[in-house]
Amino acid sequence: MKKSVFSGKAVAEYAISSPIKILSLLGNAVKPEATGAPASVENLAVSVPAGRIRVKDVKTIEGQVPLPEAEVVVSAGRGMKEPGNWGIVEELAEILGATTACSRPVADSHWRPHHEHVGQTGIAIRPNLYIAIGISGAIQHLAGVNNSKVIVVINKDPEAPFFKAADYGVVGDLFEVVPRLTEAVKKFKAAN
Numbered sequence: 001m002k003k004s005v006f007s008g009k010a011v012a013e014y015a016i017s018s019p020i021k022i023l024s025l026l027g028n029a030v031k032p033e034a035t036g037a038p039a040s041v042e043n044l045a046v047s048v049p050a051g052r053i054r055v056k057d058v059k060t061i062e063g064q065v066p067l068p069e070a071e072v073v074v075s076a077g078r079g080m081k082e083p084g085n086w087g088i089v090e091e092l093a094e095i096l097g098a099t100t101a102c103s104r105p106v107a108d109s110h111w112r113p114h115h116e117h118v119g120q121t122g123i124a125i126r127p128n129l130y131i132a133i134g135i136s137g138a139i140q141h142l143a144g145v146n147n148s149k150v151i152v153v154i155n156k157d158p159e160a161p162f163f164k165a166a167d168y169g170v171v172g173d174l175f176e177v178v179p180r181l182t183e184a185v186k187k188f189k190a191a192n
């Protein structure tokens with residue numbers, strides 16, 4: 001099978017030679033194809049021998065769909081200026097039923113929790129819709145998000161590299177654009 005490596009810059013071919021083969025796929029990694037035949041899910045009773053790993057603590061993130069499973073992600077970067085400004089991002093995410101994410105410097109500065117960091121060194125995601133707010137679109141960020149189905153970029157700099165990867169782009173001040181977008185979604189939802 002093929003697997004993308006080096007942040008999506010190359011494709012490696014692998015073969016599994018063991019009799020039991022386990023593959024895990026990211027959401028949206030494979031396009032569904034209509035076969036016309038019914039598909040069945042087989043549940044296997046697997047007995048796993050006790051491992052040497054002990055779980056000491058489990059912390060569950062509540063309230064949002066976990067990033068790897070989210071269909072809609074609203075993500076923001078250093079353009080937000082400071083952590084106190086995140087209310088407009090959270091409001092947009094809430095009205096869209098989206099999960100929030102962020103760029104690495106934002107998580108490194110503790111503006112947002114580390115589990116929100118997406119990109120080469122963070123979580124790789126493939127949502128149906130990725131909205132990037134005040135994020136420049138550095139290659140290391142794109143490596144984790146450029147397989148999203150639809151990418152919307154909001155940035156005041158028309159030369160921001162993210163626009164090259166965007167399906168839709170808004171050149172403007174995020175502090176004006178984001179609240180207006182939230183209002184537009186609210187109106188749309190109320191009318192439909």
Ligand SMILES: Cc1cc2nc3c(=O)[nH]c(=O)nc-3n(C[C@H](O)[C@H](O)[C@H](O)COP(=O)(O)OP(=O)(O)OC[C@H]3O[C@@H](n4cnc5c(N)ncnc54)[C@H](O)[C@@H]3O)c2cc1C
Nearest residue numbers: 077078079103104119120121122134135136140141156174
């Ligand atoms: C080895 C390595 C691994 C890395 N891994 C990752 C990773 O996994 N994920 C990641 O994100 N980064 C990663 N980085 C960092 C990456 O190179 C960039 O530095 C980072 O993504 C930039 O974050 P940013 O876009 O939030 O900030 P910036 O580059 O500072 O961009 C901020 C953007 O906001 C815009 N902006 C500012 N004000 C406004 C406004 N009022 N309205 C609208 N737009 C505005 C600006 O025009 C700018 O484009 C990595 C770097 C290295 C070296």
